[in-house]
Amino acid sequence: MKFKAPFIIILSTILSLFLLAGCGQKQESGQEQGQRSAAKAHTYKIGLSLAITGSTSDAGNPYSKGVEDYINYANEMKFLGDDKIKCMIRDDQYKNDVTKRNFEDFLSAGIIFYLNYSTGSTLALKRDFEEERIPVIPASFHAGNLIDSNYIFLPIVSYSSQAIGLSEYIVNNHKGVNPKTAMFIHPSAFGRGPVEDVKKAVAAGLTMDIIEVVEHGRDLDNTAMLKRLISKKVQYVICNTVQSPVATLLNDAQRLGISADEFGQEDKITFFGVHYTGGNDLIALAGTSAENFFWTTSYRLTNEESAGASAQLEIAQKYGRDSKTANSHNYTNGIMAAQIAVETIRRAKAKGLEINRSNLYNELTAMNGFNAYYPLTTVGPVTFSSQDHAGVDTQIIYQVQNGVFRSICNPFESTYTGKLK
Amino acid sequence: MSYFFQLVVSGIVTGSIYALSALGFVLIYKSSRVLNIAHGQIIAGGAFITYALTVWLKIPIYLSFFISMIITFFLAMSIERIFLRRLIGEPIISIIMVTIGLMSILDGIIYLTPFGTYNLSFPDFFPKRPIIFWGISISWTRMAGVIITFILISLFSWFFKKSPIGVSMRAVSDDQMASMSVGISVPKVFGLAWAMAGMSAAAAGSIIGNITGLNFETLHAFGIAVFPVVILGGLDSIIGAVVAGIIMGLIQQFAAGYLDGNWGLNGTADVLPYIILLIILLFKPHGLFGTHEIERV
Numbered sequence: 001m002k003f004k005a006p007f008i009i010i011l012s013t014i015l016s017l018f019l020l021a022g023c024g025q026k027q028e029s030g031q032e033q034g035q036r037s038a039a040k041a042h043t044y045k046i047g048l049s050l051a052i053t054g055s056t057s058d059a060g061n062p063y064s065k066g067v068e069d070y071i072n073y074a075n076e077m078k079f080l081g082d083d084k085i086k087c088m089i090r091d092d093q094y095k096n097d098v099t100k101r102n103f104e105d106f107l108s109a110g111i112i113f114y115l116n117y118s119t120g121s122t123l124a125l126k127r128d129f130e131e132e133r134i135p136v137i138p139a140s141f142h143a144g145n146l147i148d149s150n151y152i153f154l155p156i157v158s159y160s161s162q163a164i165g166l167s168e169y170i171v172n173n174h175k176g177v178n179p180k181t182a183m184f185i186h187p188s189a190f191g192r193g194p195v196e197d198v199k200k201a202v203a204a205g206l207t208m209d210i211i212e213v214v215e216h217g218r219d220l221d222n223t224a225m226l227k228r229l230i231s232k233k234v235q236y237v238i239c240n241t242v243q244s245p246v247a248t249l250l251n252d253a254q255r256l257g258i259s260a261d262e263f264g265q266e267d268k269i270t271f272f273g274v275h276y277t278g279g280n281d282l283i284a285l286a287g288t289s290a291e292n293f294f295w296t297t298s299y300r301l302t303n304e305e306s307a308g309a310s311a312q313l314e315i316a317q318k319y320g321r322d323s324k325t326a327n328s329h330n331y332t333n334g335i336m337a338a339q340i341a342v343e344t345i346r347r348a349k350a351k352g353l354e355i356n357r358s359n360l361y362n363e364l365t366a367m368n369g370f371n372a373y374y375p376l377t378t379v380g381p382v383t384f385s386s387q388d389h390a391g392v393d394t395q396i397i398y399q400v401q402n403g404v405f406r407s408i409c410n411p412f413e414s415t416y417t418g419k420l421k
Numbered sequence: 422m423s424y425f426f427q428l429v430v431s432g433i434v435t436g437s438i439y440a441l442s443a444l445g446f447v448l449i450y451k452s453s454r455v456l457n458i459a460h461g462q463i464i465a466g467g468a469f470i471t472y473a474l475t476v477w478l479k480i481p482i483y484l485s486f487f488i489s490m491i492i493t494f495f496l497a498m499s500i501e502r503i504f505l506r507r508l509i510g511e512p513i514i515s516i517i518m519v520t521i522g523l524m525s526i527l528d529g530i531i532y533l534t535p536f537g538t539y540n541l542s543f544p545d546f547f548p549k550r551p552i553i554f555w556g557i558s559i560s561w562t563r564m565a566g567v568i569i570t571f572i573l574i575s576l577f578s579w580f581f582k583k584s585p586i587g588v589s590m591r592a593v594s595d596d597q598m599a600s601m602s603v604g605i606s607v608p609k610v611f612g613l614a615w616a617m618a619g620m621s622a623a624a625a626g627s628i629i630g631n632i633t634g635l636n637f638e639t640l641h642a643f644g645i646a647v648f649p650v651v652i653l654g655g656l657d658s659i660i661g662a663v664v665a666g667i668i669m670g671l672i673q674q675f676a677a678g679y680l681d682g683n684w685g686l687n688g689t690a691d692v693l694p695y696i697i698l699l700i701i702l703l704f705k706p707h708g709l710f711g712t713h714e715i716e717r718v
Binding site: 052053054055056057058060061062187212213214215217218219220221222223224225227228231232243244247248251254255256257281282284285286287288289324 | 424431439528539545549551558559563629633634636637638639646674677678681688690
């Protein structure tokens with residue numbers, strides 16, 4: 001029995017060697033497999049130029065974080081399998097010439113999808129987008145972006161549709177004869193965008209009187225303008241600008257005692273705004289003066305329970321974003337633009353198509369009917385076609401109640417936008 | 422008639438805040454003949470310091486307001502010491518170019534902080550209910566703004582006219598070489614001018630921030646928006662800044678109240694001040710109260 005111990009040692013050594021060899025072989029084949037798939041894996045480049053600093057960076061900053069986080073999330077979750085998306089993000093400080101330079105640099109880097117930001121730069125680069133035949137999603141929802149353009153796609157309803165939707169809400173809920181309305185707009189193409197379309201809706205039968213269109217400046221005091229509007233019996237003001245001037249307007253209206261406590265209160269003004277006028281930033285700026293402000297967008301908000309809100313907060317938490325960013329509707333906005341880009345690439349890849357600009361354009365225009373895309377963060381599906389370049393066609397209205405935006409209606413499609421089409 | 426008087430009061434109030442914002446330009450120009458293009462960034466910086474002290478450090482807002490003025494006093498003095506002291510005696514255009522560079526640097530620094538992109542507001546300090554007299558309404562914040570403006574402007578006016586340092590500053594403004602020859606320290610005068618301008622900018626920023634909310638773009642834009650006020654007042658005149666500020670405020674309110682919305686006019690409140698500025702400068706090229714220098718050869 002003396003030979004037992006050495007025999008066991010030798011046997012176990014041999015077995016261990018076999019096991020190690022087996023593992024090693026397995027490891028090697030795993031590595032080979034990884035190498036093979038890495039050889040097959042692609043990296044698709046997309047570009048985003050926007051105002052991370054400079055004018056409107058209060059919107060651009062969370063927007064860029066939304067895009068960045070969603071692209072990282074998609075890569076980590078392997079939405080495209082082993083393929084990855086590389087999103088190049090550059091600050092243009094809201095300057096069109098810098099945007100153009102960034103866009104050209106992105107082209108040199110070989111982008112297949114482009115995310116743009118401002119109305120001005122989208123209009124300025126429209127011809128470049130046509131020449132390059134590259135699908136573009138801007139953060140600007142200006143309806144004019146789509147005129148004479150084949151490659152620009154708005155993620156949600158245009159400012160015009162939003163303003164018309166608000167006008168319809170006013171008309172449907174106003175008691176008495178035609179509601180008297182004014183528009184308070186940014187002195188730019190972005191601000192002026194919806195004015196003519198709302199006027200067209202009125203001409204087409206929307207029973208509302210547009211008493212005045214006010215282009216604001218750097219106003220410290222809106223007393224004169226507000227008093228003038230009250231003297232003209234204006235009851236509703238629709239704003240299309242950024243939050244800061246709206247906050248000053250609301251503060252002045254509250255001071256003058258002309259802010260309506262409820263919709264349509266007589267001899268007072270009820271204020272409304274489209275996408276970039278509202279959100280938590282407006283409440284941060286205007287405080288209690290924001291109470292009863294009506295605001296429309298196509299996004300779900302994080303302060304109301306929904307699968308989209310939970311997903312957004314989860315992504316924000318995963319990438320260490322602060323609560324202000326996580327709850328910003330412009331973070332949602334950025335996530336949305338990235339979602340559309342990722343989904344388009346995913347669909348083209350699933351069909352075994354080469355991932356290039358042309359195929360992505362075709363995928364985008366096929367995103368309708370049974371192929372509509374349902375992101376959780378919006379109040380309706382994204383539908384594009386060769387004729388329809390506005391993604392989410394539905395919008396929802398929120399109202400500030402006790403310092404928080406609350407939805408006050410179901411998502412709806414503006415009737416007159418359809419009629420004008 | 423109450424509409425008319427409401428516009429008058431609103432114009433005076435807005436104009437006073439313009440004057441306070443313009444004061445920093447005037448203080449620096451008065452002593453060093455330099456136009457500080459980065460003034461808007463200092464206005465914004467002052468507002469953000471007040472906010473940080475009030476909200477983050479929980480210091481009462483009125484105390485934060487004064488601490489912010491003190492901090493900005495030393496901050497502006499340091500800016501002068503680091504960036505501009507070496508340029509004493511150099512061509513004015515070089516110094517103005519440095520202030521343009523300074524504007525970019527301050528922009529960059531502020532964008533590195535949450536203030537660069539966040540929208541914030543001061544906690545309610547004054548009652549929301551406005552002061553109402555004879556049907557005319559004015560908010561407590563604006564009223565406080567007017568009072569602070571007039572206190573600061575009175576103090577600075579007295580300082581320049583009566584105090585030995587103020588007289589030294591005026592002397593430096595007139596002739597740097599002659600001032601040095603009688604023992605005035607030109608560098609110290611410049612440093613003090615910047616410091617006082619910083620202090621007034623912090624006051625202006627905190628008041629504007631209370632009215633518009635804290636948005637960097639809105640705040641620093643006031644540095645440029647008050648430029649017509651400075652030019653109209655006469656660049657080196659404190660009283661000129663006040664008068665020009667009030668004129669601009671009144672023009673804006675009357676234009677918005679009587680012209681805009683009528684006869685197809687819109688946005689006249691923004692354009693009319695510039696038109697009137699041009700007309701006045703045609704007749705008074707040095708502004709309403711500016712020093713008319715005569716050089717004898």
